[in-house]
Amino acid sequence: MNPDSSAPTHLHADEIRRRGLFREVACCFWKEEPNMREVYEMVESDVIYIVPNFISEGYFCQQVLPRELRVDGPVTHRDGKTIHYCDPVGIHPNMTRLLLQRADEVAPGVPRDQTSLIIVGHGTNLNENSRKVIENQVALIREGGYGFAEVVDAYMEEAPFVADWAKMTTAPNVVVVPFFIADGLHSFQDIPVLLGMREETGAALSELGVFHQNPHELQGRLLYYSGAIGTEPHMADVILDQVHDFDSKHGIQASGTVSNSPLNAKLAAWLDGGRNMIGEIAITKAENDQFTLRHASDHDRADLTPFHGPVEARELARYDDAGKFRPLHSAPTLKRGWELHVSGLDELRLALDFFYPAAVGSASALENGTVSATPLRELLGRQTGMYRFTNTISDEQAFSMFAKTCANKNCLRRILWPLTPSQPLPVDDSKAQAGAIPLLCLEACPHIVSAARKIAKETFEAKEAARIAAQPQAG
Numbered sequence: 129m130n131p132d133s134s135a136p137t138h139l140h141a142d143e144i145r146r147r148g149l150f151r152e153v154a155c156c157f158w159k160e161e162p163n164m165r166e167v168y169e170m171v172e173s174d175v176i177y178i179v180p181n182f183i184s185e186g187y188f189c190q191q192v193l194p195r196e197l198r199v200d201g202p203v204t205h206r207d208g209k210t211i212h213y214c215d216p217v218g219i220h221p222n223m224t225r226l227l228l229q230r231a232d233e234v235a236p237g238v239p240r241d242q243t244s245l246i247i248v249g250h251g252t253n254l255n256e257n258s259r260k261v262i263e264n265q266v267a268l269i270r271e272g273g274y275g276f277a278e279v280v281d282a283y284m285e286e287a288p289f290v291a292d293w294a295k296m297t298t299a300p301n302v303v304v305v306p307f308f309i310a311d312g313l314h315s316f317q318d319i320p321v322l323l324g325m326r327e328e329t330g331a332a333l334s335e336l337g338v339f340h341q342n343p344h345e346l347q348g349r350l351l352y353y354s355g356a357i358g359t360e361p362h363m364a365d366v367i368l369d370q371v372h373d374f375d376s377k378h379g380i381q382a383s384g385t386v387s388n389s390p391l392n393a394k395l396a397a398w399l400d401g402g403r404n405m406i407g408e409i410a411i412t413k414a415e416n417d418q419f420t421l422r423h424a425s426d427h428d429r430a431d432l433t434p435f436h437g438p439v440e441a442r443e444l445a446r447y448d449d450a451g452k453f454r455p456l457h458s459a460p461t462l463k464r465g466w467e468l469h470v471s472g473l474d475e476l477r478l479a480l481d482f483f484y485p486a487a488v489g490s491a492s493a494l495e496n497g498t499v500s501a502t503p504l505r506e507l508l509g510r511q512t513g514m515y516r517f518t519n520t521i522s523d524e525q526a527f528s529m530f531a532k533t534c535a536n537k538n539c540l541r542r543i544l545w546p547l548t549p550s551q552p553l554p555v556d557d558s559k560a561q562a563g564a565i566p567l568l569c570l571e572a573c574p575h576i577v578s579a580a581r582k583i584a585k586e587t588f589e590a591k592e593a594a595r596i597a598a599q600p601q602a603g
Contacts, residue, residue: 131446131453133312134160136359137181142439143364150177154481158188159574161457162485164196165502166570169489170481172389176211177374179367181358183218183249183307186258187513195510202378212380214370217358218307219261222369224268226360231303234342234354240275244297246304248290248319251283259283262307284314284322291322294347301343302351309358316356325353392473394492395480398565405564407484407540408462411476419476421483422467432467438479440468445483456575457484458540458567490568494544501544502571504530504553508580517588518580523547525587529579534569541569 137155145153156167178197180189194200194213204211217223231245247269249262262281270279277299282290293302304323306315317329324346343350357363374380398404404411410424421441426432435444448454448461462483470476480488493499504526508519521529530553534543546552 129455130312130317132316133310136310136356136363138442139361140181140364140367143361144367149368158192158196160455161573162481163571163573164193165198166486166490167197169486169493169570172391174209176209177214177371178211179214179370180216181309181363181367182216183309183358184258184261185216185219186256186260187252189216191512195512202374212371212374212378214374217363217366217370219264220366220369220373222362222366223357224265224272226357226362226366227265227269227305227307228274229362230305230354230357230360234305235301235303235352238301238303238350238352241277242299243276243301243303244278244280244299245269245276246280246282246290246293246297246302248304248306248308248315249281249283250308250314251286253286259286265307284318289322290319291324293323293351294349297349300349302349303354304351305354306356308356311356311359320353323351323353325351389473389477391488391492392477394495395477395488396473403563403565405561406480406487407458407567408460409480409483417472419470420467421470421476421479423462423464426464426467429465431465433465435466435468436470438470438475438482441479441482444468456539456573458569459538460540484567487565487567490570491566494566494568499544499568499570501546503546503548504572504576505548507545507572508577511577515577515581517584518577520584521580521587523551525583526580527553529576529583533576533579539569541567543569545569545571 134155134157137157141153141155144150151173152171154162154167154170156162156164158164162170178193178199180193182189182193197211197213198204198206199211199213202213204213227247231243235243247262247266249259252258259281262283266279266281269276278297280288280296282288282293282296284290288296290304293304304319306319308315320326321329323344325344342352344353345351375382399411399413404413405424408424409421410427412420412422414420422432444463444466445457446454447463449463449465452461454461468479470479477488490499505519508515508521511518526547530543543553
């Protein structure tokens with residue numbers, strides 16, 4: 129829904145990758161690509177650290193992530209790999225330092241003893257731990273002698289509500305720091321409306337190009353609104369701190385890395401064999417392992433804008449030619465007019481994973497006979513929270529949803545998942561490009577899950593309306 133929600137996570141990963149501390153650094157997301165199931169097709173290391181870039185250790189970190197990432201505790205052994213599941217970044221002690229730093233940055237020169245500090249969270253009734261981390265930070269700052277007139281917590285969806293900020297504070301200056309990971313839908317668009325900074329939800333940060341101008345004169349006070357704490361560049365250090373703390377807690381010694389890459393070898397063999405197309409991208413190999421990528425429809429253009437390095441692929445894939453956000457990477461809407469230059473197979477594979485997450489790994493698994501597709505009923509059956517009713521849709525509704533949501537015009541991936549293990553879905557063979565590296569769909573994406581929820585909700589509401597209408601009316 130918002131092009132900025134994943135941006136900080138990617139930037140922190142870029143910084144950690146730049147430091148060369150790990151063989152591989154990858155991101156995955158709950159709603160965006162790559163999702164939590166397919167990310168394993170993007171990494172080859174035998175030891176994997178998962179650091180949740182989440183604020184609290186509540187519902188998502190305790191239920192959703194372990195389920196989707198298939199971890200059964202701090203250490204999981206599966207498929208010859210050892211997976212370490214670390215604590216979320218938001219509960220690390222260094223977050224207090226980042227909060228104080230962000231508060232001072234947003235209100236430079238404003239005396240703390242004349243300032244109320246509000247730390248804002250989302251709020252939820254799904255897990256009591258979701259607000260605990262914010263309450264802990266408030267207590268640490270309030271009792272730590274940091275000099276603020278007041279330090280309070282507030283939430284979007286549970287009391288105390290952020291909309292009541294003026295009633296909760298008395299100081300002439302009020303600094304509001306969103307305890308969120310990104311300047312996305314909630315922190316940049318929703319909370320400013322709740323605070324009274326705006327009358328209605330505005331455009332995304334990346335569309336405006338500038339952050340909110342401080343201070344805001346509201347209700348006789350000066351209000352300073354900061355960016356989400358997760359956008360702080362030092363969050364990359366907090367991610368690494370969680371890895372270090374995990375090793376210390378579990379007595380793990382750093383191990384060496386393996387340099388060979390079966391996926392790189394597979395990719396090289398495909399290219400040498402003339403398989404130089406993937407999705408809407410054509411790959412050209414030059415000497416010394418130099419590669420050029422461009423939109424396949426731009427093969428005869430001489431006016432392409434040059435880009436360099438794999439990270440540029442992520443930005444090229446973010447918007448279409450009209451500047452509209454592309455939440456689905458495999459939609460046939462990749463922008464044109466560019467050429468991307470990368471060096472070596474590592475950079476090439478990383479670039480392709482930014483364009484089409486996990487495509488190389490999934491295609492390799494298909495060729496090796498190790499690919500595993502998740503039936504739709506299994507996927508819907510494991511949903512919880514607001515999606516727990518998705519598996520109540522009928523088979524007829526599932527087939528209709530599949531036809532509408534996964535049509536060729538919407539997505540280039542070839543679907544391998546069935547409705548049930550014994551009930552396949554109609555396969556669209558037109559998506560299998562001859563001589564191309566295939567784009568595969570091994571599990572229904574969040575667009576399908578959201579569509580199933582909508583259908584289930586509408587069906588339930590229709591049945592309820594019919595039930596009420598059938599009841600005898602009181603005389």
